[in-house]
């Protein structure tokens with residue numbers, strides 16, 4: 001009596017074998033092969049596979065898994081767009097800079113040659129060693145000390161006239177921003193020095209355009225967004241086919 005009043009539960013939990021069938025079916029969408037791999041006998045696999053697909057709890061488990069899969073594909077496509085966009089907009093100056101820095105005279109006293117502290121000490125010792133008791137010469141400090149090559153050139157410097165010295169500066173690649181990290185493609189020691197390699201920002205821009213469907217790409221290359229769309233279309237067709245089977 002009580003049993004009859006209880007509302008019919010639309011879905012029973014899957015048995016272990018049914019769950020295995022669902023997992024296997026998602027691999028190649030072959031009901032027969034999935035039944036065999038799930039442990040049903042080869043002789044009855046075709047019949048059981050087809051029957052399994054019509055069971056509501058199995059059908060809905062497959063549908064749920066397929067929906068999740070489609071979602072994952074979309075997320076992957078989104079992530080690819082974001083990543084390529086970041087790479088396309090990364091600033092190469094974060095990796096390598098050509099910059100013009102002050103010359104030795106820009107910040108020297110009276111625009112004379114400026115030393116670093118260590119250079120000044122060394123120059124003084126060399127001078128000192130040459131002195132005799134009768135020397136009347138005074139050590140020439142020239143532009144003084146405190147040279148710092150990070151400072152910008154001075155326009156009023158009579159030596160460089162604001163041009164300074166050209167310098168190539170490579171950043172420490174361990175501390176890059178996420179965008180610069182995407183751009184960085186490694187370092188190569190060549191006979192002419194160090195070469196910083198970068199991924200192509202032009203390619204990244206094209207990739208974004210492709211992923212967003214700005215232009216139709218060649219069939220040979222893979223477009224995750226298009227793949228996701230096709231997968232959803234296939235699933236829709238399968239759902240329709242399932243509906244027809246059940247109605248028949």
Ligand SMILES: [Zn+2]
Pocket residue numbers: 102103104105106153154157158159160161162164
């Ligand atoms: Zn200068």
